[in-house]
Amino acid sequence: MSKDDRTVVNPGEVIRPYVDLDIVKKFVKCLYDLDVVDGKELNSYDDRNYHVIVSEETTNEHIRHVCVHGYVLKVLNSLDSRHEDYVEAQNDMILHVAEKGIPTPRPVKNVTGKLMSLESFPCDKKLCQNQDLRCVVRLLEYLPGRILLGVPYTMSLLSQIGHLTGRLDNALADFQHPAHTRHRRIWNLSELPDIQKFIYCIKDDHRSNLIQEVLDSFRCDVTNNYDLLKTGTLHADVNDYNVLVSEHPTNGLYDVIGILDFGDSVYSCYVFEIAIIMCYAILGSDVIDPIDAGGHTLAGYLLEFSLGREDLKVLKQCVCARFAQSLVMGAYSAENDPENAEYVLSTAQKGWTTLKSLWDMPKRDLYDRWDQICREQYGIDTDFGINL
Known part of the structure; x- marks a missing residue:
């Protein structure tokens, strides 16, 4: 199996990107035309997830109503990001069960009308230097609760x-x-x-x-x-x-x-x-x-x-x-x-x-x-x- 086809992490491989709130604000604005007013990182093993609260204004024609509870920006690890068809399968799956009445956060289209995009992020600064990771980015509506x-x-x-x-x-x-x-x-x-x-x-x-x-x-x-x-x-x-x-x-x-x-x-x-x-x-x-x-x-x-x-x-x-x-x-x-x-x-x-x-x-x-x-x-x- 070639490196690009592999889906299981190898020991010692760094796949988790470095993402801070400033990076989150930049991508939420440029990809979704939403202004982040507050944000908090959520727990994850290999990915990076941020719950963000945004202002009410947007020119993104694919967002009819800004979610009052905010959104979750999901930055997928670099290994899984090599398989965009699998991310597409997840999006389709979410929409399928949501239509059948299962309460779950729905993905949001970016300004180009896509449910995801592939972007460059720095590697976790404490684990490696001068290495960018290509990671899939998605935005999902935030479902309130604990x-x-x-x-x-x-x-x-x-x-x-x-x-x-x-x-x-x-x-x-x-x-x-x-x-x-x-x-x-x-x-x-x-x-x-x-x-x-x-x-x-x-x-x-x-x-x-x-x-x-x-x-x-x-x-x-x-x-x-x-x-x-x-x-x-x-x-x-x-x-x-x-x-x-x-x-x-x-x-x-x-x-x-x-x-x-x-x-x-x-x-x-x-x-x-x-x-x-x-x-x-x-x-x-x-x-x-x-x-x-x-x-x-x-x-x-x-x-x-x-x-x-x-x-x-x-x-x-x-x-x-x-x-x-x-x-x-x-x-x-x-x-x-x-x-x-x-x-x-x-x-x-x-x-x-x-x-x-x-x-x-x-x-x-x-x-x-x-x-x-x-x-x-x-x-x-x-x-x-x-x-x-």
Whole structure:
């Protein structure tokens, strides 16, 4: 594969651009004819995202009404920016699900009528010198709310998260774009075996051995059985940074109101979709038992979108695979971009102990807990492929 065709980052490769507020103001003005009056950077692994508030005036004929909540300027990393067809697929996907009633920020056309453009940005100043990166730039309407991270994970909220994810997959059942079938990203669970080359960042032998066990099991039980799993176009990154919630004014509880960031979307196995959000539900649950948190999320999903025996049979491996992926890539990203370490290591704070506990739990006991929640509290019959 040539350098230009490659879609998976190599160890040590710098792909994240340097972007400050002055650069943001310049591009928002020249590309969209909007004047930034305030801006704040949002968290991201490899990209740069800024929430900007703009003045009400514009001569951009493609913007009928300036969004009062502002916009998000998204500067894609230089590796993914080589594949503009994949960015086009994301834009089409967003517009498709938005038309079907899924609340998500819509992309905005620039002054030339395009939904994206390719621009030059400096490399992160602390990582390299005198090197420009070519990056795709997009502007999306800002959807107000707060991210899921840090709010109490009640049973209702968890089932809502699963429900929205199932609705999303239903909305995408009739959507396909050729770029989704050929584009590979290190964050796609189908690429899990590729994290083998990043394990060197895990310095603790017990932890690296745990990751190796998860990898070996995934290869044996999941990778070797792809042809048995249900497939389609996925968001593939429904996590606590990409789910929007709002607080109920009377009781202080939270409801799910939207979903963000289709940057990891892919044509792949549906079990990966639910496994990813279950990983973050388990990790972030402080109100109810983490294992039960996974069960309520799964139940909400299955109320909207069905999975068969072969899919559910490998659910444990897939949930643990996402933990492994996040822990390894977080360690790698922190080593190569220390300035962003707090964000990229967010999973690690509880992730290692949670993964170890989940991995050591017998599959029969784990599936029995999830099956009981689905049957007794939601009336869902599940088939995990083992005798419970």
